[in-house]
Amino acid sequence: MGYAVVLGEALVDLLDSERDGERVYRQAIGGGPLNVAVGVARLGGAAQFVGSLGDDVLGGRIRAFLSAVDVGVAGAVTVPAPTTLAVVTYAGPEPDFRFYGEPVSYGLLGPDDLDLAQLEGADVLYCGSIVLLQPRTLAAARRAWSLATGLRVFDPNVRPRLLDGPAALEGLREVVAEFAAGAHLVKLSAADAGLLYPGEPVEGVAAYLRELGAATVVVTLGAAGAVLAAADADPVRVPAPKVDAIDATGAGDSVMAALIADLLVDGEPDSPAGWVERVAFALRVAGLVCESPGGATAMPTRADVERRFPS
Template sequence: MGYAVVLGEALVDLLDGELDGERVYRQAIGGGPLNVAVGVARLGGAAQFVGSLGDDALGGRIRAFLTAADVGVAGAITAPAPTTLAVVTYTGPEPDFRFYGEPPSYGLLGPDDLDLALLEGADVLYCGSIVLLQPDTLAAARRAWSLAAGLRVFDPNVRARLLNGPAALEGLREVVAEFAASANLVKLSAADAVLLYPGEPVEGVAAYLRELGAGTVVVTIGAAGAVLAAAEADPVRVPAPKVNAIDATGAGDSVMAALIADLLLDGEPEGPSGWADRVAFALRVAGLVCESPGGATAMPTRAAVQNRFNT
């Protein structure tokens, strides 16, 4: 089994909460791609995180956290900036993220910072998330994408707060189309789909991304599971298990992590039914994540998933 390179952001989440009747912010190491890298490692895959980290104590904590999670950091650079903070509040079905720190510590990886041997040797390359809004890191992602000899997976992981008007949204839509066109797998959430393609049903979004060139598309739809568009088959719905959800942070990232871990273990599955089995497992992983607080810290092992769902 080879390894996956996960190119994206790592930052610190400040999660809005309450303690002894007072409003407090709980610190958690986060970033969608970081969650994915940790999830892959927890599920038995080898993962390398590639990105830029701040040069402060928080950046050091992120590096130590990844190392403790058995995620490689040889491709992670330290940039001269304080670590970006994402303040997370919960007022609707999706958490609201506000980002603090300029320049963003996660957006300072440039094309010349890439470890080319690390990229060229990867069996799976993940790109996506909010680093695609930063010109230098978008250029780095494009270079990594062009060098990848293995499978390419993509997740737009849109954050509406970072999009400054219709032009920014249209620019991101073009970037999504660019990466999706040559991706073996695209994973996005229903919230991503609504922002990128308003008024389009999720099945239509999945079919459209496949028409652009994506090999397989998975759209997560919360407690209802996911929509899967694989091979030439029509999109189908894969149900999620019933769970006692307390915190959905990182659930979508855990779906991506599970799909990558299985690609490392067994390669691409045979046909739509094989993909449906993979997605069903990934939804069990996400279900277990929802039963625990936190994002990266909630990523489970395969044994934990098997024990929870008796599989």
């Protein structure tokens, strides 16, 4: 089995919580792509994280955490900036993110920082998330995308608080179209789809991304499961298992992690039915993540998934 390269951000989440009647912030290592890399490793795949980490204690903690969970960090560069903080508040199970730190520590990976041999040897390359809003890291992602010889997977992971008006949204839409055109798999949430293509039904968004060139598109719908558009079949809905959700942080990332882990084992399914099975498994992984607090730390193993959802 080969390995996946996951290019994107790692940062520290400060989760708004309560202890002994006082508001406190619980520290957690986060970033959508970091969650994906950890999820792949927990599910038995080999993952390499590629991104920029701050030169402070928090950046060191991120690097140590990744190493401890068997995610490779040879492609993670340390940069002269404090680690970006994401303050996470809740008005329900869905988190709201606000980002602090300038310059953003995760946005300083440049094209020249890439390990070309590592990229060319990868069976799967993931690009996406908020690093695409940073010109330097966007240039690195474009270079990685052009060098990849394996399967290319993409997740826009839109954070509306980082979009400064209609021009920024239009710019992101163009970047999404560019990456989707060369992707073997695109995963996005219904919230991403609603922000990028307002008023479009999710099936329509999936079909549009396939028209652009994406081979397979998965749109996650939270508790309602996912929409899958694969091959030339019409988009279908894949149901999610019933779970007792307490924290949706990392759920979408775990869907992507499960799909990547299966791509590493068996490559692309040869039929839409094969994709339905893969997405159903990924939704079981996400269901389990929603039953635990935290993002990266909630990523399960295959044995955990089997225990919770016996086949």
